[in-house]
Amino acid sequence: xxxxxxxxxxxxxxxxxxxxxxxxxxxxxxxxxxxxxxxxxxxxxxxxxxxxxxxxxxxxxxxxxxxxxxxxxxxxxxxxxxxxxxxxxxxxxxxxxxxxxxxxxxxxxxxxxxxxxxxxxxxxxxxxxxxxxxxx
Amino acid sequence: xxxxxxxxxxxxxxxxxxxxxxxxxxxxxxxxxxxxxxxxxxxxxxxxxxxxxxxxxxxxxxxxxxxxxxxxxxxxxxxxxxxxxxxxxxxxxxxxxxxxxxxxxxxxxxxxxxxxxxxxxxxxxxxxxxxxxxxxxxxxxxxxxxxxxxxxxxxxxxxxxxxxxxxxxxxxxxxxxxxxxxxxxxxxxxxxxxxxxxxxxxxxxxxxxxxxxxxxxxxxxxxxxxxxxxxxxxxxxxxxxxxxxxxxxxxxxxxxxxxxxxxxxxxxxxxxxxxxxxxxxxxxxxxxxxxxxxxxxxxxxxxxxxxxxxxxxxxxxxxxxxxxxxxxxxxxxxxxxxxxxxxxxxxxxxxxxxxxxxxxxxxxxxxxxxxxxxxxxxxxxxx
Numbered sequence: 001x002x003x004x005x006x007x008x009x010x011x012x013x014x015x016x017x018x019x020x021x022x023x024x025x026x027x028x029x030x031x032x033x034x035x036x037x038x039x040x041x042x043x044x045x046x047x048x049x050x051x052x053x054x055x056x057x058x059x060x061x062x063x064x065x066x067x068x069x070x071x072x073x074x075x076x077x078x079x080x081x082x083x084x085x086x087x088x089x090x091x092x093x094x095x096x097x098x099x100x101x102x103x104x105x106x107x108x109x110x111x112x113x114x115x116x117x118x119x120x121x122x123x124x125x126x127x128x129x130x131x132x133x134x135x136x
Numbered sequence: 137x138x139x140x141x142x143x144x145x146x147x148x149x150x151x152x153x154x155x156x157x158x159x160x161x162x163x164x165x166x167x168x169x170x171x172x173x174x175x176x177x178x179x180x181x182x183x184x185x186x187x188x189x190x191x192x193x194x195x196x197x198x199x200x201x202x203x204x205x206x207x208x209x210x211x212x213x214x215x216x217x218x219x220x221x222x223x224x225x226x227x228x229x230x231x232x233x234x235x236x237x238x239x240x241x242x243x244x245x246x247x248x249x250x251x252x253x254x255x256x257x258x259x260x261x262x263x264x265x266x267x268x269x270x271x272x273x274x275x276x277x278x279x280x281x282x283x284x285x286x287x288x289x290x291x292x293x294x295x296x297x298x299x300x301x302x303x304x305x306x307x308x309x310x311x312x313x314x315x316x317x318x319x320x321x322x323x324x325x326x327x328x329x330x331x332x333x334x335x336x337x338x339x340x341x342x343x344x345x346x347x348x349x350x351x352x353x354x355x356x357x358x359x360x361x362x363x364x365x366x367x368x369x370x371x372x373x374x375x376x377x378x379x380x381x382x383x384x385x386x387x388x389x390x391x392x393x394x395x396x397x398x399x400x401x402x403x404x405x406x407x408x409x410x411x412x413x414x415x416x417x418x419x420x421x422x423x424x425x426x427x428x429x430x431x432x433x434x435x436x437x438x439x440x441x442x443x444x445x446x447x448x449x450x451x452x453x454x455x456x457x458x459x460x461x462x463x464x465x466x467x468x469x470x471x472x473x474x475x476x477x478x479x480x481x482x483x484x485x486x487x488x489x490x491x492x493x494x495x496x497x498x499x500x501x502x503x504x505x506x507x508x509x510x511x512x513x514x515x516x517x518x519x
Contacts (some may be wrong), residue, residue: 008265009258018265040266040382066288066386068280069333070273078271083330086272086281088381098381100270108333113288130269 003124005077014041016055021129024121026058028095039095060119061136062091067113069106085111089133103134141401144227145358145365145519148178148351149475152243155346155464156315162251164201166243166347166466167193171202174349179362180237185351187235189226191218192242192253192468208235214375215505216415216468218242219350220512223474223501224371226352236353240474243347246466250345263379273332275417276340278380278507280332283420285386287334289435294334296438297419298325301338301461303447304416308458310448310491315342316462339419341460341469348471350478358519365519366478369498370402375510383508387435391428391502394513402498402515406431409515410496411480412452413473415504416459425502429513453493456480470503470512477501481518 010018020027029038033050044051067087074082085101104110117133124130150173152166175182187208188195195209210225212218219240226238245252258264286292308314328336358365374393377383416422423437432440446454457463457476477499485492501514
């Protein structure tokens with residue numbers, strides 16, 4: 001069955017991020033002036049205002065910062081997938097990104113804040129790869 | 137800024153003719169009903185309105201429908217808190233002579249979806265690229281995720297969150313306009329079907345059809361109006377993100393920004409607040425706001441609301457209409473926090489027993505919009 005969930009449409013600034021995932025590489029910007037990680041990808045550093053940003057490749061390891069388990073009220077395309085975990089993962093490099101946790105039971109007993117996780121590259125279509133995470 | 141305190145007053149408040157499930161009424165019809173009812177409450181005519189404040193609908197759309205040509209308008213749209221923020225903007229404009237009679241209005245056919253204003257973004261926007269692919273369920277998923285962090289950092293429990301839902305329902309039981317009025321126990325909240333853990337259905341606001349409107353004018357003009365003026369003593373606004381994935385800290389909301397200037401302008405302290413209306417999109421929204429506004433320390437919100445402290449008869453009367461959890465919630469609720477605060481401070485319920493907070497003189501209103509994104513705080517006082 002064709003993938004029917006929402007797909008991102010890259011813009012000129014975010015394109016390297018999405019191209020990176022397609023190549024199974026997690027790329028996050030880092031500010032050359034304040035050295036903070038920047039996510040989502042931007043034309044300007046939200047920490048210091050610099051335009052001097054560089055792409056870096058991340059390890060794909062991080063920890064769960066926060067999560068919810070979606071049971072009801074999901075977007076229509078996700079209804080049959082419920083319950084599923086939506087989480088914020090904090091990368092070793094410092095950025096936080098929204099993701100799904102996979103290969104784990106969707107329950108507050110199985111998922112823990114602070115739990116170590118690693119990236120899973122989910123090739124959802126021929127052109128789009130999503131960054132998901134599983135316990136490590 | 138001290139020069140703005142108390143110079144504008146609220147002289148009219150109203151809902152649409154009915155609220156609840158209204159499949160035969162369009163969103164703009166609800167807006168018009170509330171607007172006309174509010175100017176009636178003030179003893180004014182819609183022809184007197186020279187300023188329009190709207191979010192969801194644009195001021196152009198509201199003014200066009202009502203057939204007015206305002207000389208001042210503001211379409212600040214930051215979600216359900218917009219209308220509390222509009223109140224501060226209106227008071228500022230009035231104090232500076234830029235307008236005299238301001239209409240702040242919001243209506244939504246949130247449940248029946250008749251003639252709704254357009255919503256949503258696209259797949260190339262930040263939310264479309266970095267949130268939508270993961271299926272986070274709208275506002276509820278966002279607030280639930282933030283709440284998980286509060287539980288983790290401070291040991292806040294679902295039972296403590298449920299205290300808010302139960303207390304708010306007790307207020308709803310006293311309000312004939314409230315959408316749900318049957319008694320709730322803590323266990324009912326815990327056992328309700330899960331929507332997005334840690335929220336069950338009863339941690340979440342209603343979805344209804346409703347509109348509300350507020351009329352603001354100068355204190356001088358207010359004293360010639362039909363109803364006792366309720367003065368706008370202080371106000372503030374704050375925001376620090378739009379998307380929940382960008383919120384700097386899930387346990388610190390923008391109330392920390394909007395609250396202090398409101399208290400400072402009003403020249404009152406927390407102990408002076410007799411009654412509070414704090415936007416309760418979800419139970420956690422209230423708990424976080426109580427902390428952010430400084431009614432208790434950070435992390436102490438769970439303890440603060442325990443023992444039905446916010447219920448009728450408790451020492452912190454909160455969301456006395458029954459709030460978004462039990463009275464009404466068409467999608468963006470902020471306007472209704474102002475309406476209820478004004479009614480309490482006018483002593484509209486003086487003959488309704490515990491529905492009236494006795495001797496209420498100073499009230500706090502607080503809206504939270506978006507994904508815990510933007511807040512407005514206002515402090516009102518009986519003239």
